[in-house]
Amino acid sequence: MAGMSNASSTIIEMRQVYKRFGPLEVLRGIDLSLAKGRTTVVIGESGTGKSVLIKHMIGLIRPDAGEIHIDGQRVDPLHEKQWVPIRQRFGYLFQMGALFDSLTAGENIAFPLKEHTGLSDAEIHDIVARKLDLVGLDGVQNKWPSELSGGQRKRVALARAIAMDPDIILYDEPTTGLDPIRSDTINDLIIKLKDELAVTSIVVTHDMTSAFKVADRILMLNQGQFIADGTADDFRNTRDPRVRAFVTGDADLNIIEESATPPTRGESS
Numbered sequence: 039m040a041g042m043s044n045a046s047s048t049i050i051e052m053r054q055v056y057k058r059f060g061p062l063e064v065l066r067g068i069d070l071s072l073a074k075g076r077t078t079v080v081i082g083e084s085g086t087g088k089s090v091l092i093k094h095m096i097g098l099i100r101p102d103a104g105e106i107h108i109d110g111q112r113v114d115p116l117h118e119k120q121w122v123p124i125r126q127r128f129g130y131l132f133q134m135g136a137l138f139d140s141l142t143a144g145e146n147i148a149f150p151l152k153e154h155t156g157l158s159d160a161e162i163h164d165i166v167a168r169k170l171d172l173v174g175l176d177g178v179q180n181k182w183p184s185e186l187s188g189g190q191r192k193r194v195a196l197a198r199a200i201a202m203d204p205d206i207i208l209y210d211e212p213t214t215g216l217d218p219i220r221s222d223t224i225n226d227l228i229i230k231l232k233d234e235l236a237v238t239s240i241v242v243t244h245d246m247t248s249a250f251k252v253a254d255r256i257l258m259l260n261q262g263q264f265i266a267d268g269t270a271d272d273f274r275n276t277r278d279p280r281v282r283a284f285v286t287g288d289a290d291l292n293i294i295e296e297s298a299t300p301p302t303r304g305e306s307s
Contacts, residue, residue: 049074049206049238050095055104057090064090066262068104077232077239079249081284082259088242089133091259092208095240096128097121126154129199129207129237133214137183137195143170144179147198154202169197172234173227189220196227200235207231209241213248221248228252246285250274258284 050072057065064087072078080088093099094106097113106114113124137146147166151157157165170176173193183191192212199207209228213221225248232239243249249256250270258266258273258281266273266281273285282288 047073051107053105055101057102074238075236076254077252079241079253079256086259089210127205129204131196131199131209131212133211139183143181143194147201150201173197206238213245225251
């Protein structure tokens, strides 16, 4: 599969990144360039390191070897305090939303604003309303997370992720636990935020319906390395049995995994 990125527009770059947890080698020499303003989807089976990959991008996990660059600045050796302004450029939608149960929906969204800005309560109140409106939930400010449906909680978590107007949004399994209709609502929001806020999006998922709908570029992670890189059509038409097995959900294809040819390395935009 051919790659498609313009180096001049690269916002995140990973160079020969390795990560091991005990005897388990999770990332094995990852090379990756992500273009500004694009939505990149990373697919792969559970346990292949997808979440580990994006946690490296925000400094929640540090590589054992290799380099990570954000807008040309090398960030992997930075101290924790030096990471603070970099992390403020990111929004992170956790797999299960990770809302604070002891805070209302509005208070959850206001939390990063109170922690990291000097805005007044009135200004924060206005931002909370605008972010909830953007995800189609204005009016739920005073509801507790326990009073919201799964889809609503995920949208409140997304409103919190964009509260600080990030340049980059990381989505960790954004449709997990949602039915097809609510999953599609999240997919539409990923597209809407890319179009209206001009953000760079990195989506980790095993949901191929979601991947095909939102992606400008798809990569497949397998045994710590990328084995495929291309567009949705590339993935639909691939002859690589490992990729076809995942895309179609056909477990029988895994038995011929060893016969697959290695991918063509490239960058994408």
